[in-house]
Amino acid sequence: MSEYVVEMEHVDKRFPGVHALDDVSFQLRPGEVMALLGENGAGKSTLMKVLGGVYQRDAGTVRVFDREVGDLTPKLAQELGIAMIHQELNMCTQLSVAENIFLGRELARNGLLSNREMHRRSREVLDRLKIDIDPDTVVGDISVSKQQMVEIAKALQANAKILIMDEPTSALTAKEIEDLFAIIRLLRSEGHGIVYISHRLEELQHIVDRVTIMRDGKFICAMDYADATMDMIIENMVGREIKEKFPHVECGRGRKLFEVRHLNAGRMVRDINFELYEGEIVGIAGLMGAGRTEITRAIFGVDPSASGEITLEGKPVRIVKAEDAIRSGIVLAPEDRKRDGLCTKLSVRENIALPNLDLLCNAAGVVNRRRESEMVRKTIAGFSVKLTGPEMIAGNLSGGNQQKVVVGKWLARDSKVVIFDEPTRGIDVAAKVEIYHLMNRLKRNGIGVLFVSSEMPEVLGMADRIIVVCDGRITGVFPRSEATQTKVLEYAMKFENKSDRLEVAGR
Amino acid sequence: MNKKRLSYILMGEAGMGIILLLLCIVFAVFGRNFATPGNMTNILTQISINTAIAVGMTFVILLGGIDLSVGSVLSLCTVLAGLVITNDGMPVWLRIVLAVFAGLGGGMACGLFNGLVSETWKIPAFVVTLGMLNMARGAVLLISDSRTIFNFPRAFNTLGSQAPWGVPLIFIFSLVIVFFGYVVLRFTIYGRMIYAIGNNEEAVRLSGHNTKFHKVAAYVICGAAVGIAAILYMLRLNIASPILGNGFELNAIAAAVIGGTSMSGGKGSPIGTLIGAAIMGVLNNGLLLIGMGDFARQIVTGFIIVLAVVLDTYRAKLSRMLD
Numbered sequence A: 001m002s003e004y005v006v007e008m009e010h011v012d013k014r015f016p017g018v019h020a021l022d023d024v025s026f027q028l029r030p031g032e033v034m035a036l037l038g039e040n041g042a043g044k045s046t047l048m049k050v051l052g053g054v055y056q057r058d059a060g061t062v063r064v065f066d067r068e069v070g071d072l073t074p075k076l077a078q079e080l081g082i083a084m085i086h087q088e089l090n091m092c093t094q095l096s097v098a099e100n101i102f103l104g105r106e107l108a109r110n111g112l113l114s115n116r117e118m119h120r121r122s123r124e125v126l127d128r129l130k131i132d133i134d135p136d137t138v139v140g141d142i143s144v145s146k147q148q149m150v151e152i153a154k155a156l157q158a159n160a161k162i163l164i165m166d167e168p169t170s171a172l173t174a175k176e177i178e179d180l181f182a183i184i185r186l187l188r189s190e191g192h193g194i195v196y197i198s199h200r201l202e203e204l205q206h207i208v209d210r211v212t213i214m215r216d217g218k219f220i221c222a223m224d225y226a227d228a229t230m231d232m233i234i235e236n237m238v239g240r241e242i243k244e245k246f247p248h249v250e251c252g253r254g255r256k257l258f259e260v261r262h263l264n265a266g267r268m269v270r271d272i273n274f275e276l277y278e279g280e281i282v283g284i285a286g287l288m289g290a291g292r293t294e295i296t297r298a299i300f301g302v303d304p305s306a307s308g309e310i311t312l313e314g315k316p317v318r319i320v321k322a323e324d325a326i327r328s329g330i331v332l333a334p335e336d337r338k339r340d341g342l343c344t345k346l347s348v349r350e351n352i353a354l355p356n357l358d359l360l361c362n363a364a365g366v367v368n369r370r371r372e373s374e375m376v377r378k379t380i381a382g383f384s385v386k387l388t389g390p391e392m393i394a395g396n397l398s399g400g401n402q403q404k405v406v407v408g409k410w411l412a413r414d415s416k417v418v419i420f421d422e423p424t425r426g427i428d429v430a431a432k433v434e435i436y437h438l439m440n441r442l443k444r445n446g447i448g449v450l451f452v453s454s455e456m457p458e459v460l461g462m463a464d465r466i467i468v469v470c471d472g473r474i475t476g477v478f479p480r481s482e483a484t485q486t487k488v489l490e491y492a493m494k495f496e497n498k499s500d501r502l503e504v505a506g507r
Numbered sequence B: 001m002n003k004k005r006l007s008y009i010l011m012g013e014a015g016m017g018i019i020l021l022l023l024c025i026v027f028a029v030f031g032r033n034f035a036t037p038g039n040m041t042n043i044l045t046q047i048s049i050n051t052a053i054a055v056g057m058t059f060v061i062l063l064g065g066i067d068l069s070v071g072s073v074l075s076l077c078t079v080l081a082g083l084v085i086t087n088d089g090m091p092v093w094l095r096i097v098l099a100v101f102a103g104l105g106g107g108m109a110c111g112l113f114n115g116l117v118s119e120t121w122k123i124p125a126f127v128v129t130l131g132m133l134n135m136a137r138g139a140v141l142l143i144s145d146s147r148t149i150f151n152f153p154r155a156f157n158t159l160g161s162q163a164p165w166g167v168p169l170i171f172i173f174s175l176v177i178v179f180f181g182y183v184v185l186r187f188t189i190y191g192r193m194i195y196a197i198g199n200n201e202e203a204v205r206l207s208g209h210n211t212k213f214h215k216v217a218a219y220v221i222c223g224a225a226v227g228i229a230a231i232l233y234m235l236r237l238n239i240a241s242p243i244l245g246n247g248f249e250l251n252a253i254a255a256a257v258i259g260g261t262s263m264s265g266g267k268g269s270p271i272g273t274l275i276g277a278a279i280m281g282v283l284n285n286g287l288l289l290i291g292m293g294d295f296a297r298q299i300v301t302g303f304i305i306v307l308a309v310v311l312d313t314y315r316a317k318l319s320r321m322l323d
Helices: A044-051 A074-079 A097-101 A115-128 A144-157 A174-189 A201-207 A230-237 A292-300 A322-328 A337-341 A348-360 A369-382 A399-411 A429-444 A456-462 A485-492 B003-010 B013-030 B037-062 B070-085 B092-120 B125-144 B154-160 B169-187 B189-199 B201-206 B211-237 B248-258 B270-289 B294-322
Strands: A006-015 A018-028 A033-037 A059-064 A067-069 A082-085 A162-166 A193-197 A210-215 A218-224 A256-264 A272-277 A281-285 A307-312 A315-317 A330-333 A417-421 A448-452 A465-470 A473-479
Touching (some): A006 A044, A018 A044, A033 A201, A044 A082, A044 A162, A044 A193, A082 A144, A097 A115, A097 A144, A097 B189, A115 A144, A144 A174, A174 A193, A174 A201, A218 A230, A230 A485, A256 A292, A272 A448, A272 A473, A281 A292, A281 A429, A281 A456, A292 A322, A292 A330, A322 A330, A337 A399, A348 A369, A399 A417, A417 A429, A429 A448, A429 A456, A456 A485, A465 A485, A473 A485, B013 B270, B037 B070, B037 B189, B037 B211, B037 B248, B037 B270, B070 B125, B070 B211, B070 B248, B092 B125, B092 B154, B092 B211, B154 B169, B154 B211, B169 B189, B169 B211, B169 B270, B189 B201, B189 B211, B201 B211, B248 B270, B248 B294, B270 B294
Parallel strands (some): A033 A193, A082 A162, A162 A193, A281 A448, A330 A417, A417 A448
Antiparallel strands (some): A006 A018, A006 A059, A059 A067, A256 A272, A256 A307, A465 A473
């Protein structure tokens, strides 16, 4: 009998273009809370999805309760006693709590549902967890934290012995976190093994027994939490090898181009202040869900902002919708190029002309073909877009060239600030380098570049100044010379300390 | 109970029940001969067929799907059953039994096709069933040589005109279907799966269930309901015809939606659907009795259908506000 309930060895998983898990090992003991830590894209969620049967591993062995298991499916994983509490809760919001707890394992006699029995047993498991909810409540009517607890109750009702929680506290208030931790401690004392994925290092002290750290799809180390210090943990999480060479160029700072003051928009954009100068690229770094995209959307006027001032070349601009931003010269190259940035079934010519039709049309609304071809020719030449001709379908271009068209169509109308949201996601290295060169070109031409990315190395490699955000706030600003991976990560994890007032009981 | 919650409930089944009552009262006051036993029997006869189809439609809509083919499939089923029932070589009782099976079988086969194609290749049900609408219409015209079939056995025709205590037999049959649908949806695992899939298919899949089977089955159930509706149609009008059933899909969808079934799935019940069908029947009948012409009535019922879908989006909004 092994001391572990879960042993994963040499697990390997590839997705097209990504080596998501590279020879990873992972062990979990009964009655312990194991924190699984790592940066964005380190492979934590992938590893757990392999254990939960959502993904199939390419190689490696998995043993659960000393039993070697082959290909896992969600159903098989459940039968083995593994339950995942998904980050985006998977509940049927119009069904009741009891109905959700028994979803997929309904009790029935003679083909008819035993609703009363299911109600009674739901009551039992909720009572055991000291969760005060009526099993008949419709799930959509209760708070997210309660829904999460219902998911835990569902897992226990299914006899789960191993619980995987992915960022369970991100949407909870301090009181709710306290309740959740109480439940986790209860489960631990009952001998359940719990995997706890989180970025919120300050919370770990309240519940965690051991930590496993991953980086770049690889297992880095596992240790008792008592032996670990915050510095050690962060040190192990970063230290990502920087494989690519970044073509950073020095231009010298020009005049102030763009300024954002006290920008607020909802929970994920809180009191944002920064400025952007000619000849510089400002990087915005942060973890998943830190509010990076929300900030760019608020600036661009897609989401309504509650308050804040934006100044462009010394003049205040009022942006309430995307059109205002574009008219004043602020443009966004959105994260999802294919969905938000390009009409992939139209030609390059039509894509470039689309946002500039007001400049190309005469009073009767007829496009002036000569002016159009002139604009298209200039844009293609100016950005050295590689294509067979302006009539080429935009969707058939390479990722890097698509990005050039997205940016090029905006710059055809004298834009002053370009916001790149995750411009290199899902494209190959050569295309990435093209986009870096594109940003440099804009920078040299005196256009302000705001570069949002979850890939810390590329932000560090390309930006002249780095703004670190966390929980919708700016937690740190570093010039290029002072920024290191450790420092940026440290500030990216400066969460508001919701669990501060929790007593450090239970460990 | 707060105001929002109350208005939410009023926009659901209970509210529709109240509207049905109000409509009846208004027509009883303003329409001559509305509140007579004879007219009530009339209305019940008129809504029977739509009720039966709409219960099947409710299953499909609960999953987030739709079936546009019910009208022409109904026509196909009547002709299949009609050909069997007019086959003189067999005893009458056997002809009737086999005709029922022919209608049911035809409907279920079409439903199976709809479900399998849309689930296997992940094609929107809208498109597949629109294709089936045409295929079934073509098939029925071909099989029947575009002729109407009548001369059913007398026993069959007499059965269709029965109305014990003023309740038409065919309405009793459609009530049985409503009851069957209610029991399946409310009290069986399969029914629970339908609601759950309509709510959040991914959650059901992650719970280790085969959602494809459940979804295809719902289309087969819808087809079976159409098959039974076809027999009810023959009982009522004593004909089987390749040109009937036009626009039945709209009436069925309208009955389900007016009765509180959400077009996006996951919410609704056959009881509500029955109420929805009754509202449409009462409106049709009542407007006639207060002297509105055919064309004007068509405008009104069409408008009611649009109104019901608008109401559906408000229901969704309200339920989000309650969250």
